[in-house]
Amino acid sequence: MPDPATYRPATGTIPTAPGVYKFRDPHGRVVYVGKAKNLRSRLSNYFADLSTLHPRTRQMVTTAASVEWTVVGTEVEALQLEYNWIKEFDPRFNVRYRDDKTYPVLAVSVGEEYPRLFVYRGPRRKGVRYFGPYSHAWAIRETLDQLLRVFPARTCSAGVFKRHNQIGRPCLLGYIDKCSAPCVGRVSAAEHRHIVDDFCDFLAGKTDRLMRQVEQQMQAAAEELDFERAARLRDDLGALRKALEKQAVVLGDGTDADVVSFAYDDLEAAVQVFHVRGGRVRGQRGWVVERVENADLPELVEQFLTQFYGEQAALERATQDTGAAQSGAQVVPREVLVPSLPPNADDVQYWLADLRGASVSLRVPQRGDKKALAETVQRNAAEALAQHKLKRAGDLTARSAALQGLQDALDLDSAPLRIECVDISHIQGTDVVASLVVFEDGLPRKSDYRHYAIKEAAGDGRSDDVASIAEVTRRRFLRHTADKAGSAGTAVRDSAGREDLAQDADMAPEVGIDPTTGRPRRFAYPPNLYVVDGGAPQVAAAAAVLDDLGITDVAVIGLAKRLEEVWVPDEQDPVILPRTSEALYLLQRVRDEAHRFAITFHRSKRSRRMTASALDAVPGLGERRRTALVSHFGSVARLREASVDQITEVPGIGATTARAVLAALHGASPDPSDSASAAGKVPAGAAVRAMGDDGVQSEERGNDR
Structure with a gap:
């Protein structure tokens, strides 16, 4: 464990100007990014007596091995640079208000020829417009069901749409007039898009105009004695009013605002946001994050505003080329109501206005409806924090106990905060694949998962699991060594003596950063613990590869399935962990996840080969x-x-x-x-021949699942 005193810079060398600083671990990975009005004053606080530091701050400074800083001209520049670095390096000790993927949204695929309405959870995609998020998916489906009688747009998947287009008959929704059936040509693409545009306008808050149009059409139909059409329009008007009833008016003046509130304790903070558009609550979302430093409420507000609206603006830029992006006025509203102004409120307000392209009011509500709504949001935040504490208390304790148990049982220098596990999957030596999964702080980090296609054994077709483990280990750590070489300006040779191209040190000044993409290299730092699925032979093969590559700071173990024994290199007897220990449970979860990931890839590869056309x-x-x-x-x-x-x-x-x-x-x-x-016709009954896939994949595959 690094001692902060070993890398503390001399006080006189730290400037007193505003700037942004980075803490790095012994492998050069950025673990924390911060900004300060006065760099000398802020950095001095990190090197105080460890017993006086916040628990997460103490863990951060003892994980780091160096600190560096960049001086900027103004606090606005520091604000922007801090956000960019947090997004680029993804430091593990920074608070990240990531877009909450558990909340459902109503999505409209405006980038398609025939746009589709559907409920969606997940990251934002190009060519799709989103409304929400909502608390429950059933609320979206209920509202959508009411609005489809007024806006009969397509809701089916691409496969269903294509199938009904081929058979020439609409689906059930087309027969009951809840879909305009563009699949069979009842409406043209332009007419269907007009329906979708009206639907989007209604959800965006332009409700009065649409309701007036429906009411005028109803009255016109009644005057023409077309009572059947008038009755349908009357029912449509009722459906629109019923949908509006679900979105209660909270601000009578048609205000566009985001209302933000916090609830926090010494270790964690909960934030809730209500999105008010046209005076109605159009969406709600929330996060619970760890407090790295003993940040007070104004600092929490600043962290949230910069990260949340910065992410929203980035999503907007990513979708601008499709024409489906929301405008800047929708990303950042006219008003942002917060419980406390940030320390540099003017700079934050200026930055938000730049994102919006118009003025933004950042203020604390003092009276009236806005203050009452802010109190409601605050109660939601307090309830979210209480529920999170009840749900996560046992899990946090179990993960800490598991990591500490592994450190004690395996006699490691520190707790294995990053664990990687390898598993091999095949059927009698065919379609041999391997998976590598990554756990950080006891939780899966799926963005770092990897697939490997293994070269099959020649001759009898049998696969050698030991050789496969060695191949995967060599390929994984050659990548790590090559990434380090790319930053240090040295060359790396693989087992065949081929020299990898290494970047010059002047061209790659950032350790662990790819100079081509500007993003962190995922494998520029090694795991604390490397787990292989198997016993002593597999462990010995992996350890031999690491010795051959000169890697000495990675602990290697194997977990045998039959008796759940933990094998250590050069030891005749395995380590037996108690059956009820959290350490064994964590190893089993890591091993099972690697097995699941390998099986999934193996099945897909085998399926492609067996179903080759x-x-x-x-x-x-x-x-x-x-x-x-x-x-x-x-x-x-x-x-x-x-x-x-x-x-x-x-x-x-x-x-x-x-x-x-x-x-x-x-x-x-x-x-x-x-x-x-x-x-063009051939007698039926002839045999159909399918070709197998004889190709061998040799490239690693990354999958974020």
């Missing part, structure tokens, strides 16, 4: 035209029943290729003189 055998027919054929006909079975003339309707497919396709599907010769082939 007979179209692969057609000379000159590439993947793009194969996909076009199957997409046009819907299935290989329908393609088999088609004629040559029908196949040539697909762009890029000529008569010769069409006859070759039919010949491949029916196992016949593609001879143009064959009457059956020339007519």
Whole structure:
């Protein structure tokens, strides 16, 4: 464990100007980013007596091994640089108000020809407009069901849409007039988009205009004695009013504002945000985060505003090229109501106004409806923190006990904060794959998961698990060594003596940062504990690879399935952990996750090989035209029943290729003189031949699941 006194800079060398600072661990990984009006004053606080520091601050300074800073001209520049560095380095000790992926939103795929309405959870995508988030998915579905009678837009998936387009019949929603059925041509693409635009306007707050239009149409239909249409419009108007009732008016003046509130204790803080648009609460979201420093309420407000609205602005920029992005006025509202102003409120307000492209009012509500709403948001934050404490208390204790138990049982220098585990999956030596999963602080870090395709053994087809473990270990740590070399300006050679290209030190000044992408290298630092699925032979193979590469700061163990024994290199007897210990439970979770990840990849690879299409055998027919054929006909079975003339309707497919396709599907010769082939029909019952996938993947695959 590093001692802060060993890397404390001399007080006189730290400038008194505003700036941003970074703490790095012994491997050069950035673990914390902060900003200060006075760098000397702020940094001196980190090197005080450890017993006086906040628990998370104490853990941070004892994890770090160095500190560096960058001086800027103004506090606004420091604010922007701090946000950029937090986003770039993703420091583990910084508070991250990530977009909450557990809250459902109502999504509209405006980037498609026929936009679709659907409930969605997850990261934002291009070409999609989002409304919400909402507390419950059922609330979205209930509201959507009411609005579909007024705005009968498409809600089906791409597969369902394509299938009904091929069969020429709409789905049930089309028959009951809750879908305009663009799949069968009841409305054109322009007419369907007009319906979707009205739906988006209604959810965006333009409700009065739409309701007046429906009411005027109802009265016009009644005057024309079209009472059936007037009755439908009357029901539509009732559905719109019922949907509006679910969004209570909280601010009568049509205010656009975000209301933010906090509840916190010594270790954690909960934040809740109510999004008010047009005087109505349009969405709500919340987070619970750890407090790294003993930050007071104004500092918590500043951290949240910069990160939350910075992320929203980044999402907007990522979708601008599709025309589906929200405007800056929707990302940052006219008013942001907070429980306390940040220390540099003017600078934060200026930064928010720059994101919005117009003025922003950042203030604390003092009286009236806005103060009452702020109190409601604060009660929600306090309730969220209380529920989180009840839910997570046992989990936090268990994870701490598990990491400490592993340190004690394996005689490690420190708790294994980063654990990596490797598992091999195959069936009798075929389709051999491996997975590498990563756990940090006892929790999975899925963005760092990796897949490996292993070269199969020649001869009898049997796979050597020991050799596979060695191959994966070598490839993983060659990547680590190469990343370090890229930062240090040295060369790295693999087992075959090939020299990796190393970046010059002047071109890669940031340790662990890829100079090409500007992003942190995921494997520029090693794990504290490397786990292999197996016993003594597998552990010995992995340890031998690390010795060969000169890596000495990684502990290697193996977890055998049969008796759950923990094998350590160069030890004849395994380490037996108590069956009820949290340490063993954590190892089992890591091993099982690696096994699940490997099995999933193995099944997908085997499935692709076993279901390889007979179209692969057609000379000159590439993947793009194969996909076009199957997409046009819907299935290989329908393609088999088609004629040559029908196949040539697909762009890029000529008569010769069409006859070759039919010949491949029916196992016949593609001879143009064959009457059956020339007519486009081949006798049924012929055998279909599928080709196997003989290719071997040699590249690592990253998957964020």
